[in-house]
Amino acid sequence: MEKDKQSLMEISKRILQFAKPYRLYLWIALFFAVISSIASLSIPIQIGNGVDCLVGQGNTDMKRLLPVLIKLAVTIGIFSVTQWLMSLCTNKAAYGTVRDIRTSVFSHLEHLPLRYLDAKRYGDTISRITTDIEVISDGLMLGAAQLLTGILMIIGTLFFMVSINLFIALIVVVLTPLSLLAAGFIAKKTFAMSKQQAKFRGDLTAYIEEMIGNQKLVQAFSHEVPAQQEFETVNEQLRSSGLKATFFSSIVNPSTRFINGLIYAGVGISGAFAVMKGVMSIGQLSSFLAYANQYTKPFNEISGVMAELQNAAACAQRVFELLDEEEEIAEGEYEYDNASGRIELNRAAFSYTKDKALIQNLNLKVSAGQRIAIVGPTGCGKTTLINLLMRFYDTDSGEIMMDSVSIRDMTRKSLRASYGMVLQDTWLKTGTIRENIAYGKPDASEEEIRQAARAAYMEHTILQLPHGYDTVVSDDLQNISQGQKQLLCIARIMLLLPPLLILDEATSSIDTMTEVRIQKAFASLMKGRTSFVVAHRLTTIKEADCILVMKDGSIIEQGTHEELLSKKGFYASMYQNA
DSSP states (O other): HHHHHHHHHHHHHHHHHHHHHGHHHHHHHHHHHHHHHHHHHHHHHHHHHHHHHHHHGGGOOOHHHHHHHHHHHHHHHHHHHHHHHHHHHHHHHHHHHHHHHHHHHHHHHHHOOOHHHHHSSSHHHHHHHIIIIIHHHHHHHHHHHHHHHHHHHHHHHHHHHHHHHHHOOOEEEEEEEHHHHHHHHHHHHHHHHHHHHHHHHHHHHHHHHHHTTTHHHHHHOOOOHHHHHHHHHHHHHHHHHHHHHHHHHHTTHHHHHHOOOOOOOOHHHHHHHHTTTTTTTTTHHHHHHHHHHHHHHOOOHHHHHHHHHHHHHHHHHHHHHHHSSOOOOOOOOOOSSSSSOEEEEEEEEEBTTTBOOOOEEEEEOOOOTEEEEEEOSTTSSSHHHHHHHTSSSHHHHHHEEETEGGGBBBBHHHHHHHHEEEOOSOOOOOEHHHHHTTTTOOTTHHHHHHHHHHHTTTTTHHHHTGGGGGOOOOOOOOOOOHHHHHHHHHHHHHHHHOOOEEETTTTTTSSSSHHHHHHHHHHHHHTEEEEEEOOOHHHHHTTSSSSEEEEEEEEEEEEEEHHHHHHHHHHHHHHHHH
């Protein structure tokens, strides 16, 4: 439980750090809160004066009553306006704070190593950035105004009650801790349940994202019933945790209201005896009862939003957990430019998990302009090697050099700008075909874009579409085929013409006739450029200057196609069985 206290305190401090740029709005809100509280505190006194004008010791004074009523109306007006202005300022601060948190999380996400993203379910990460931050927003806006005015009201009403009757005020003060103890106990339970609820909400989002994205496979394997059952299991966990969180939060308000009702009754009975003894007037009793109600009201309001506050704290904890993830290893300052394409790996080692080695003591020298093919069985480290070259992952030991400079000394942007990459898994941003081709070069001219499309044998297809280059495409839309999506990805590279190329089964989704044309285009593109070609079909890499044969994270053979066949080793066996 102590851990939860520390977490809540830390969460509050971190949220306040994000709220710093909006301190002016908070100070203005505090000013209006003070004015509002003063106006609110003066209302019971004026009501008491009005009551005494009507029933004070049998003397009804209508002349004195009219100014009291006018003053009361003005005070209520001031109270209403300042409450609205205070809410306006707190909402401005809350929305700005939450926007900055979301911006900070997204920016941090872009600098996290792929090791983290590959180990997490995308849906859970999405839930933290969207739903969890939205819950923080709701909690801040519901709770900020209550907390701001609540403290002022408690102090102010306590002062006025003491000034009217010290003994009855002490009754209120002595009984108040019962309300706080009840609210505090239930709040701890609510936080634990809200934290669990946020976790299950993330699990559900992740599962829905996974199922929607792969619905064709679900239906192809007739997996609808098991998928539905698994969904219902996660959904039931969310329902159960949400019900518990709601139960605990829902009993806070009735509990505190019950105790506050007892306090109010005690004040009324004690005050009645005081009036009978002549210690208080009826108007003073009316004022005191109003103050007693105002004194307990902040506790009721705070307990009423306790569920939102606890839920916001639990969601904030999940968001800050993401923010606390370590970013990529610091990059160098060297701006890598005019790359020749010479690459050298010296005793490079890498593993995804510490208990399972993958690449060990990998040594490789690649001359400028060489065409390197990488082959081997599934899981041998082909794609991992590409990830290391692009520095999506960093080697655990050893070094990768480009033009005699360690890639750790280069900026990631300049390193990756030297490569053009086409993967087997295509990705299109939601936008026009023109925007997708120019993704790596937004300032490309119309003619450059069209030339790239022609080089990828895609322009004829584009012009057949209703809106041509302005046709909107994305990974989700099915208005173009998978093969056409891959051609668009190839067109991106044709536009950039980078000094180094990485082709990971770049023509896997393209028909045979188009593949022959693309291979010719690639052959022309690769002239003078260092190229890495990850291939599963060995017939496509016969012309490579050097073929690297990988197995269990190591290069076991290397040479030209003819050299490797003459060795009659692992490559020859793979080629004959292909």
